[in-house]
Amino acid sequence: MTAQVALLDAEGTVLVRMKDLLVRAVALDGNADGAPTPALAPTSAPALVRDVERSATTAAPESGTPAPDAGPDDLRGRTERYLTGVLAGTTKMDAAEIDPTVPLERYGIDSLMITRLNAELEERIGEQLSKTLFFEYQTVEELVEYFVEEHAERLQELTARTAPEASGPQPAPDATDAPDAPDAPDAPDASAAGAAASPAAPVRNGRFLAPGDLTGTAEPAANGSDDHRGEAIAVIGLSGRYPMADDLGEFWENLAEGRDCVTEVPRERWDHERFFDADASRAGGTYGKWGGFLSDVDKFDPLFFPIMPREAELMDPQERLFLQTSWHVLEDAGYRRKDLRERQVGVFVGVMYGEYQFHGALDALRGGRAVTNSSYASIANRVSHLLDLHGPSMAVDTMCSSSLTALHLACESLRRGESDLAIAGGVNVSVHPYKYVFLSQGGYLSTDGRCRSFGAGGSGYVPGEGVGAVLLKPLARAVEDGDHIYGVVLGEALNHGGKTNGYTVPNPRAQERVIAAAWGRAGVEPGSVSYVEAHGTGTSLGDPIEITGLRRAFGGVG
Incomplete structure (x- = not known):
């Protein structure tokens, strides 16, 4: 008989494929000299070898022929073959090369291909599908579970009548269709894993x-x-500065009035016209020149804290801003510095960009000048040092979620008894064109200075500055101490x-x-x-x- 053999690596990637081999059985009951040959002891073939054997001895069904019956799991098996066929037709791959358990990105799936696959499946299923389908389910195996659960009736019609009508070669039947095939290891149940992750609360x-x-x-x-972990945390202090709002009172007024606080990059930051280019493909330029900006980020009273003026000049503005905001959040809560001295007060700050050091890079090249500094850790540590706080002090960068992560870490520190109180917040300031050039390079920026969240015509986001902090304390302790409670973090x-x-x-x-x-x-x-x-x-x-x-x-x- 003829056969097809594939050699795979440990991750399931096809390394060598041989087609149209002639295979025949050969009796091994003697050698060239006529002496008997000892019988070979049967051994269990490794999983990869079994897969190769299966693909070498199983023929793919012809397009248009009825799908075989595979017992109780027949619909899953037929759906797997059907989806593999659709994927093969869209990607122009040989269906036999598609492993249902391998992430689709291994086969070069990109956003354009995902759009085509979505449209193809919508047409076949006959109803609208989630545009995020191929981001929720990353393998054919996971897609099968979804389609069998949500579209079983339609799949019965599509797969019982004929095999999938794909332009590419059709896949081999499921392992369960091969007679006397060794059992393959059970795949994890994705739906059970999801259910376990969302227990009744x-x-x-x-x-x-x-x-x-x-x-x-x-x-x-x-x-x-x-x-x-279930202990509630009270918010007993608030402070912050945001675009066109030097305090929280102005911030709430802007929200209530629906004020647009987005402007072009202020001249005191950098000359954005030197970098702006509406052509998003130009390297080294930016097609974005809009943002939400804080006022007076270069204004600071170093002697109040006290810090030497020259040292303050070299500090990242984000460090100075968070120090000021931390002072204000203690004032808002009614605490004096001496009330907290040598207490276990934690400081947790979220931060993502450290651009001030780019100015120092130029100074270093010129020589003979002190260079600017951008240290994330120093943003938190400066607060702990100047206020003599002895709890944990850390900055965290988890990109857009940095401030929320800082809040989470602060709450956990309080629940563990590691901190008595905690300052938690975040800071973000744009002081160098690098950020805008980098975001343009990745295609993240809005093309017109408007962020249309959940609206039609959105092309990206508009960077916004801000600095904010909350003072946290375990709820029971805050009630006992008579603190003003703005709100409660339950979980x-x-x-x-x-x-x-x-x-x-x-x-x-x-x-x-x-x-x-x-x-x-x-x-x-x-x-x-x-x-x-x-x-x-x-x-x-x-x-x-x-x-x-x-x-x-x-x-x-x-």
């Missing part, structure tokens, strides 16, 4: 804490092993999207899990949530992913 009635809740803690999460959660079909692409299923984990810790019923603040990037890909994650978390269709 205790429920709290209403949006706000009842009076009795102020004497204790929130219910611990069903999946939490430590009761302290937070942190995770990563893991591997997706693109480094900058979020994972809506991971977003669903982290949201569910947060209100599971808080003991909050999803139906009682009346306000959600989302990360709307204003792009045709980012916004649908955000919406999909939220919809799934609130119990909608994925």
Whole structure:
């Protein structure tokens, strides 16, 4: 008989493929001299060898022929072959090269190809599919689970009538179709994993804490092993500066009046006309010249703290701004520096860009000058040093989530008893054109200075500056001490999207899990949530992913 053999590496990538081999059985009951040959002991072939054997002895079904019956899991097997055929037709690959368990990005899937696949499957299924489908499910195996669960009836029609009508060669039948094939290891159940990640959570009635809740803690999460994770944290101090708002009073007025606080890059920052070019493809330039900017970021009273003026001049403006804001948040909470001296007060700050040192790079090249500094750690450590605070002091960079991560770490530090109080916040200032050039290079910026989050026509985001901080304390202690309580943090959660079909692409299923984990810790019923603040990037890909994650978390269709 003829056969096809493939040699794969440990990750399942095809290294060598041989087709149209002539195979015949040869009796091994003797050698050239006529002496008997000892029988070979049967051995278990490795998984890769079994896969090669299976592909070498199994023929793909002809297009248009009825799909074979494979018992109870027949629909899954037929759906896998069907989707593999569609993928093969779109990518112009040999279907036999597509491993259902391998991430689709291995086969060169990009955003353009994903758009075509979505359109192709929508036409075949006969209804609209999620535009984030290929970002939620990263392998054919995961796609099969989704389609069997959501579109079983239509798949029965499509796969029972004929094999998939794809332009590429059709895939070999599932391993279960091969007679006497060795059992393959069981694949993890994606749906079971998702269910385990979203356990039933205790429920709290209403949006706000009842009076009795102020004497204790929130219910611990069903999946939490430590009761302290359910303890509520009080916000007892607030301070911040934002574009066209030098304090929180002006900030709330801007929000209430719907004021547009986006402007072109101020001249005192840099001459943006030297770098601006509407042609987004020009290297070294930027097609964005808009943003939200703080006023007077170069103004600072060093002797108040006290810091030597020359030292202050070389400090990153972000360091100076967060120091000022930390002072103001203590004032807002009614605490004096001597009240906190030598206490376990933590400082946690989120920060993403350190551009001030780029000015120092030029000074270093010129020689004979002191250079500017941008140290993330120093932003937090400066506060702890000047206020004589002895709790943890750290800066964190998790990109856009840096300030929320800082808040989470502060709450955890308080719950562990590592800190008595904690200053948590973030700072972001643009003081060099590098940031805009870099963002343009990646295609992240809006082309017209407008960020249309969850709206039509969004082309990217508009950078915005800001600095803010909160003073945190365990709720029970804050009530006991008579602190003014602005609000209560009942629960937070942190995770990563893991591997997706693109480094900058979020994972809506991971977003669903982290949201569910947060209100599971808080003991909050999803139906009682009346306000959600989302990360709307204003792009045709980012916004649908955000919406999909939220919809799934609130119990909608994925």
